[in-house]
Amino acid sequence: MKVGIVCPYAFDVPGGVQQHVRELAEALQGRGVQVSVLAPVESATSQPAHVVTVPGVVPVAYNGSVARLSFGPSSVRRVRRWMATESLDLLHVHEPAVPSLSLLALRAAEVPVVATFHAAMASNSRALAVVAPVLRPALERITARIAVSRSALVTMRRHFGGAGVVIPNGLQVSRFAAAQAQPRWSADGGSVVFLGRMDEPRKGLSVLLEAWPRILNRHPAARLIIAGPGDVQQVRGRVDSAGGAVARTVEVLGPLAARDAASLLATADVFVAPHTGSESFGMVLVEAMAAGASVLASDLSAFADVLEHGAAGRLFPTGDPTALAAGLDVLLSEPAVRSALARRAAGEVRSYDWSVVAGRILRVYEAAAGSGRVASRQRSLTTTSVSRDVGSVVVPP
Amino acid sequence: MSAQGAVIVLCCLLVVGVLVVMLSSIAGRLDRLHIRLATTHASLNRQLIDRAAATADVAHSGALDSACSVLLLAAADTARHATTQAAQRGDVWGRDDVESALSVDLRAVLGRPDAVAAAWHSKTARPLLVELAESCDRVRLARRFHDDLTARTAAVRRQRLVRLLHLAGHAAWPVVVELDDEPPAALLVAADHAGPMPPAT
Known part of the structure; x- marks a missing residue:
């Protein structure tokens, strides 16, 4: 399976979402999943080979804080080019309600989409209430929605409705447990x-x-x-x-x-x-x-x-x-x-360790894309006969 | 034609143009929703088939006592048989009871920590137990995504304009899948903390 992960915030600026995307990509690669990350960057910094960068972020005030985002015609072109060259099986966008690369990728997506909602916002977020109707058609393209906490799930539901699963952010527990x-x-x-x-x-x-x-x-x-x-x-x-x-x-x-x-x-x-x-x-x-x-x-x-x-x-x-x-x-x-x-x-x-969290996210991918890993002989017979009937089951390589 | 008449005609054309664009965008949205709905439906189907197979694998592994093995094997086989029959009928659904029964049996056998710990002793069965736990989780996720998309599609289709102008065409009305998909809790915890396993072959 090849997964495209999109981060809306400048990758070379510290932040929770960026860190999550970076570590998720590594954890997935550790499990044999092919990953390509698309992220904006503020300046030309060196990034790992699986990170495709979009230069030129604009610092804007959005929803009460300053965020460095990427938008405009050249960003749209770069998102489309990334999708065309990477031949993804699944797209995982982070914070799709933020006007940046995630939203642009969502609009262009042809494959199943998983989205993670990170932010928890007060119920009186005027900005979100105003833009929610505009975002809704784009957000309809999402098959599976993840919220990083119950608060984030409540925020997501309040503004966009619908259901989602809660999967917390991951952490490399051993790095902290071994700290002196x-x-x-x-x-x-x-x-x-x-x-x-x-x-x-x-x-x-x-x-x-x-x-x-x-x-x-x-x-x-x-x-x-x-x-x-x-x-x-x-x-x-x-x-x-x-x-x-x-x-x-x-x-x-x-x-x-x-x-x-x-x-x-x-x-x-x-x-x-x-x-x-x-x-x-x-x-x-x-x-x-x-x-x-x-x-x-x-x-x-x-x-x-x-x-x-x-x-x-x-x-x-x-x-x-x-x-x-x-x-x-x-x-x-x-x-x-x-x-x-x-x-x-x-x-x-222990339940926040990447070994657990990456597995849970991977299962969301598989449930959204209609793939799985069980591969015994009797089963593959049944799978083929049924998949012909329903048409669009994605059989894993 | 007077200048006034031309303006009226132009305005009418503009209104018609805007309407056409609006309606075709709603129709396009609906079309995409139905395509995604079909994908999630197929996924749920696939995950259920996987779960039945993974259950049979665990039952055959020798990690469980004979009573548990027989119970799970029977439930898995019933689910598999129902799937095949439903597929032959061309009826993709209609096996909710059987799948719910499998969930109940799985919880009865592997829902408690002591039962899972006993089965965990067998090194060869461990990857199979992890597979089973993961496929149970995938069933639950796939159903949740399917039902969420069903609700969103139904909401669009309930709009007056959509109903009046038949924008959804002949697509069947989206129906949620009612199913007991609660996984065996103790098995899921054990599998989560086992870390990634090499794929079972």
Whole structure:
């Protein structure tokens, strides 16, 4: 089977969808599936051989954030040329509602189409409500719809109707499980970690910083490490203005390389995810769980699902610094609670490993394209007789 | 003809032109929906055939006790026989009961972790069990996609304009497939965590 995967966002800019597409392509190739990825790029960077790039992305404001997308006549031509040369058996588009390559590929598709919906958006997304009727005829071309979480499924259903299956984003669990703890980030009183865009309000860093003085009252030797993209000086300034004890116990690392991020999570006693909204999945929670950290997260529905409603990580009411402090106090005081959560989490993360997720996505491909892998002798007799009757069964090579 | 008359005629032509384009685009959409519906229907059919075969393979593998083997073999054979008969009648469906019964039997035999663990001991049967789990999952997925597409097609066909102008032509009214396709839970979990298997030959 040859599968074409289309990513709507610039492939050389970090992002959840891009990472998912990149790792999915690798996992599928590992299973002997031929893959060609079509993705826009911002600049001429070197990409693996199976990635076909479309240069020239345009940064546009779409649905509340800036996205680097690819559209216009030359993009349409490139999508058509890609489809003509690759002779695909199946097309897998990501975020088909975003006006970029995925939507263009969908319009040109002649083969069965699988689509993955990543985003979870508030019910009052005006932009989506306006464009949904225009998108509907294009989205009709989709045979199988995947949502990465229940929240993403709800968003998809609200705007476009119909049914879909939930398959979470994948993760290479072993990479995080093997990450080494770094003594320079540990602390006797407990090491607490925040990892995410420091300057994006919905990532909730301010909720954690508001709770931190309360934590210090109970755990003076605790340490807070803040890492992620954003302006280090600006965050440092906010921390220093909160007074001596806070300034002494908080470290601002800023952006980290992927390997260091995994090590930081492996060092953390508690990983805090104080996000305040619009989270579709919570990959960073799964990463922390895989690295062995105990997780304390706001009770967004996507997070509650990942944390098994409190069994694999603690939850606190979203945006509430008092509740965050209380939850963190329990986790820092009781190592037994932490290790119980970590044990449960280690079991839960196995279902997010690519070995499981890629298999589930592959079965969606097979169900959508009408192919399968069962190949015993008696069966192939029956299959041929029936496929003649129904006409369009795709018999695998 | 007066200038006014010419304008009226032109306007009429324009309206007719727009109508024709609109209607043919709806007809095209419907046509594509029906083609996709046929594909998902064929896929569901294929997945059901696969599942029956995979069930028979597991029953023959010796990994299950004789009672379980006999039960599954009988259910798989009934499903296969019904498929052949339906195909000979030219009636693609009409075997929902038989396929649902196979689902019930599969859950009875392989729905619990201890039963799956016992069968898992046999190294030769393991790939066959994984195949069976995956084909059960594919049946469920294929039916969901089929029924989703059925609902979407029916929604377009219910539009007044479509009914009035017979835009769907002679295509049969899309019908959902009612089927118990719930897979044996424990088997699916075991197969998922077994990782990719070499293809069974």
